[in-house]
Amino acid sequence: xxxxxxxxxxxxxxxxxxxxxxDWLNFRCVCKQTYFLVHEYFKYMKYLDLSHxxxxxxxxxxxxxxxxxxxxxxxxSNSKIFNDECIKTIIQxxxxxxxxxxxxxxxxxxxxxxxxxxxxxxxxxxxKNCVWLTVGAIEILAFHFPDTIKVADxxxxxxxxxxxxxxxxxxxxxxxxxxxxxxSCLQDETLVKISQFCPQLMYLNIxxxxxxxxxxxxxxxxxxxxxxxxxxxxxxxxxxxxSWLRSRGVWIDKPQYPSYLLHRLNQIQTWPRTQL
Amino acid sequence: MxxxxxxxxxxxRAKQGGEEGSFLLNIFQTSTSAICSRATFIENxxxxxxxxxxxxxxxxxxxxxxxEVDVEIAKCSVTIKTMLEDLGMDEDDEEVVPLPNVNSAxxxxxIQWATYHKDDPPPPEDDDNKEKRTDDISSWDADFLKVxxxxxxxxxxxxxxxxxxxxxxxxxxxxxxxxxxxxPEEIRKTFNIKNDFTPSEEEQVRxxxxxxxxx
Numbered sequence: 254x255x256x257x258x259x260x261x262x263x264x265x266x267x268x269x270x271x272x273x274x275x276d277w278l279n280f281r282c283v284c285k286q287t288y289f290l291v292h293e294y295f296k297y298m299k300y301l302d303l304s305h306x307x308x309x310x311x312x313x314x315x316x317x318x319x320x321x322x323x324x325x326x327x328x329x330s331n332s333k334i335f336n337d338e339c340i341k342t343i344i345q346x347x348x349x350x351x352x353x354x355x356x357x358x359x360x361x362x363x364x365x366x367x368x369x370x371x372x373x374x375x376x377x378x379x380x381k382n383c384v385w386l387t388v389g390a391i392e393i394l395a396f397h398f399p400d401t402i403k404v405a406d407x408x409x410x411x412x413x414x415x416x417x418x419x420x421x422x423x424x425x426x427x428x429x430x431x432x433x434x435x436x437s438c439l440q441d442e443t444l445v446k447i448s449q450f451c452p453q454l455m456y457l458n459i460x461x462x463x464x465x466x467x468x469x470x471x472x473x474x475x476x477x478x479x480x481x482x483x484x485x486x487x488x489x490x491x492x493x494x495x496s497w498l499r500s501r502g503v504w505i506d507k508p509q510y511p512s513y514l515l516h517r518l519n520q521i522q523t524w525p526r527t528q529l
Numbered sequence: 530m531x532x533x534x535x536x537x538x539x540x541x542r543a544k545q546g547g548e549e550g551s552f553l554l555n556i557f558q559t560s561t562s563a564i565c566s567r568a569t570f571i572e573n574x575x576x577x578x579x580x581x582x583x584x585x586x587x588x589x590x591x592x593x594x595x596x597e598v599d600v601e602i603a604k605c606s607v608t609i610k611t612m613l614e615d616l617g618m619d620e621d622d623e624e625v626v627p628l629p630n631v632n633s634a635x636x637x638x639x640i641q642w643a644t645y646h647k648d649d650p651p652p653p654e655d656d657d658n659k660e661k662r663t664d665d666i667s668s669w670d671a672d673f674l675k676v677x678x679x680x681x682x683x684x685x686x687x688x689x690x691x692x693x694x695x696x697x698x699x700x701x702x703x704x705x706x707x708x709x710x711x712x713p714e715e716i717r718k719t720f721n722i723k724n725d726f727t728p729s730e731e732e733q734v735r736x737x738x739x740x741x742x743x744x
Contacts, residue, residue: 254678254679254682254683254686255682255720255721255722256678256682256704256720256722257720257722258682259682259685259686260686260689263689264685264686264689264697264701267697267701268701268704268705268708269705270661271661271662271663271701271702271705271709272705272708272709273709276708276709276710276711278738279708279711279712279713279716280708280713280716281734282713282731282734282735282738283713283716283717283722283724284717284722284723284724284725284726285725285726285730287722288734299657300657300658300659300660300661302660310737310738310739311736311737311739312734312737312738325657325658326657326658351657351658352658
């Protein structure tokens with residue numbers, strides 16, 4: 254009994270599913286049959302994570318966009334291996350895309366255009382530090398995208414505006430996780446709108462959004478009762494607003510007491526007791 | 530045998546005879562042949578402690594050997610489960626389920642795997658949103674699959690035909706681990722695969738595999 258006697262569709266493709274990109278390359282070089290099988294695999298591949306790959310063989314750069322048609326998860330954060338056209342082609346050909354991560358990429362605005370037309374099942378869209386993203390792109394996503402998105406990350410997307418973010422959340426009531434850190438455009442008004450339009454929100458990250466104040470957090474706490482995790486590190490907010498959320502069991506990354514006070518408390522606890 | 534105290538207890542229970550006794554003796558003998566370690570032995574013993582009478586079914590291999598297996602263990606195979614439901618077979622029937630695609634040696638191994646895993650929860654559906662891992666094979670399964678390649682591939686075929694997801698997953702992971710990290714030539718040597726590329730084709734494929742320059 255030989256490896257290549259195993260049924261291709263049921264078994265060998267299943268085995269290739271467990272291999273890494275480097276292993277695909279090596280396996281396809283073994284003989285003509287494995288070459289064919291690896292290419293067949295790309296047509297049925299559901300999960301593709303090339304994050305942090307700075308380089309990729311020419312073979313994959315050309316072949317993957319042409320052959321991949323069944324992707325549900327496509328991640329190329331921190332990666333420069335595909336150009337805009339390749340990514341557009343991949344998005345265009347993969348209508349079942351459920352999870353897209355283009356964080357820290359350097360692309361053109363029009364790259365997301367096929368997303369709106371072709372991918373009606375998207376649930377997670379991660380575009381952290383995509384400074385190429387514009388107000389127009391977010392507005393198109395807001396107006397034309399179905400309300401399927403549960404996880405969105407626009408942290409560090411300095412090209413977008415507060416109004417476009419509000420428009421987006423207004424049309425995505427199923428949001429569970431929203432990351433908007435490092436956005437200086439964000440003000441208290443956005444927090445109020447988020448709490449009003451996202452009745453299922455559980456995770457919110459607004460770290461280093463310097464224009465958020467205690468007033469915004471208080472109003473957010475008033476309207477949003479589903480949140481479980483809040484990240485506000487680097488925001489000018491205090492316990493006057495955060496305590497409301499802490500009392501409801503919300504985990505907040507900002508410590509309740511400043512670190513110098515915690516250290517002092519620790520010191521007091523370890524002082525030797527003296528007899529009075 | 531490594532654990533004398535365990536083997537003594539096992540032997541004692543097996544000698545008590547009856548259905549339970551012969552079942553235990555079978556496990557005992559199987560464990561002996563696998564040179565099972567103390568931990569595995571205790572595990573087997575603890576599992577057999579929960580034996581109670583369950584309805585049986587007869588499975589017939591391609592070479593005519595019949596295996597009596599309790600029906601709940603046999604039903605881990607979706608193929609067998611469907612056959613039983615479609616044929617409307619009663620659990621007490623003397624009918625035999627023919628498995629023309631599985632020989633006796635492989636069927637014996639499949640039954641051994643299914644018996645060990647009989648209390649496992651049903652395997653979850655593949656999560657397409659997660660990367661597939663191969664580092665989560667249990668030590669029992671790893672020992673069970675320390676077989677020659679021919680047997681491993683026959684087990685894959687049997688698991689595929691019988692539609693036993695857990696066994697198919699673990700055997701495919703085992704083969705994937707034999708491919709991972711190897712160069713094409715090493716893969717050819719491992720699986721005795723002939724390189725049928727012409728020199729120019731091989732050169733072309735090797736060129737395609739060259740890393741692109743960073744853009």
